[in-house]
Amino acid sequence: MKITKLNDDSSWLIDFTETTLMIDPWFTPYQVDLASWFSIQYHKTKQPTVTDLKKPDYIFISNPFTDHCNKETLVQFDPSIPIIGNKKVVNKIKKWGHFKELILIENAPFEIKIIKGLNPFDLVHNAYYIQHGNESILYAPHGSKVKQVPKVNVLITTTSRYQLPFWLGGKVNLGYSAAVKLLRKTQCRIVLSSHDEQKIGRGLVEVLAKKKYVNREHVNTKIKFLLQGETINV
Numbered sequence: 386m387k388i389t390k391l392n393d394d395s396s397w398l399i400d401f402t403e404t405t406l407m408i409d410p411w412f413t414p415y416q417v418d419l420a421s422w423f424s425i426q427y428h429k430t431k432q433p434t435v436t437d438l439k440k441p442d443y444i445f446i447s448n449p450f451t452d453h454c455n456k457e458t459l460v461q462f463d464p465s466i467p468i469i470g471n472k473k474v475v476n477k478i479k480k481w482g483h484f485k486e487l488i489l490i491e492n493a494p495f496e497i498k499i500i501k502g503l504n505p506f507d508l509v510h511n512a513y514y515i516q517h518g519n520e521s522i523l524y525a526p527h528g529s530k531v532k533q534v535p536k537v538n539v540l541i542t543t544t545s546r547y548q549l550p551f552w553l554g555g556k557v558n559l560g561y562s563a564a565v566k567l568l569r570k571t572q573c574r575i576v577l578s579s580h581d582e583q584k585i586g587r588g589l590v591e592v593l594a595k596k597k598y599v600n601r602e603h604v605n606t607k608i609k610f611l612l613q614g615e616t617i618n619v
Contacts, residue, residue: 386520386525386619388539390569390611391433394583395526397541398439401517405497407441408524409448410462411455418451424590429583430613443488445497446470447513447526449477456481469493472506502530511568512542515542520619523571526580528559539619540544540573542562543580544608546597553593553597561599568607575619576608 387400397408412432418424435458454474460483461488467486468478475487475507486506490497490513500512512525515537519538546560558580568569568576584599601610611617 386538387616388541388619389616390577390613391438392428393430393613394428394584395580395582397524397579398441399515399522400501400541401495401520405439405441405515405541406444406515406517407444409446409453409526410435410444410458411452412461413457416448416455416588418607420588422438423587424586425585426591427585428549429585430457433614441466443494444468444515444538445515446478447511447524448509449473453526454478459483469497469595471499484536500529500531500534504530505533510559515550517559523573524579525567527557528563529567530563531567531570535571537571537573538575540567540571540576541579544578544599544604545581546595548595548597549590552592560597561604564608565605568605573607574603575617577617578608579611581610 391398396410397406399406416426427608448564449561454477467488468484469488471490473488478484496516498514502510502517507517509527510522510529512529515522521542522539523537525533525542542564543558544564545558547558548556
């Protein structure tokens with residue numbers, strides 16, 4: 386299995402033995418939640434160009450938020466590429482009228498399973514178990530608190546903490562300790578840092594947000610921080 390980090394945030398390209406899956410592509414310079422006065426975030430680095438990337442067999446969108454489900458990026462892709470997502474994601478993308486095939490997670494051509502956290506009303510901290518043949522990944526871009534998860538080859542998750550007031554969602558990224566707990570539960574060979582980009586923020590959310598990033602020299606040795614465009618074979 387070959388994994389490429391497409392940007393410093395949470396966009397990935399997974400080359401399984403027989404299938405290529407892209408996850409959460411967001412390549413525009415910025416993204417807006419609700420309105421720019423509320424939240425706007427900018428990448429610090431130049432983003433890849435869709436036409437320069439390998440065409441995936443499928444695109445998986447984990448969340449309906451604009452830093453995961455980014456319309457301006459997605460509509461640049463060939464409309465024949467099937468999109469996989471949960472009901473909220475599929476319904477959102479369907480309104481764009483761009484993609485020809487939208488697939489719910491439970492109908493995906495390979496196994497994708499939602500691993501829900503301890504709070505059934507918390508939709509942010511779901512984890513996604515992705516298996517193709519003997520290759521398996523747990524993708525938890527915001528972190529996840531779960532009782533049990535399958536053993537996987539690779540864990541892709543955040544190591545940073547991003548905290549908002551409870552009325553804006555509370556703790557969005559669960560941070561390093563949650564990543565280590567997932568590492569132990571999955572018994573994975575490697576953890577790939579995701580959603581840890583130190584973006585430039587503006588608006589109300591940025592004023593209220595409390596952020597904490599790990600010292601990369603003092604983390605568990607299984608945790609790897611790939612550079613944008615870097616590939617690892619697992």
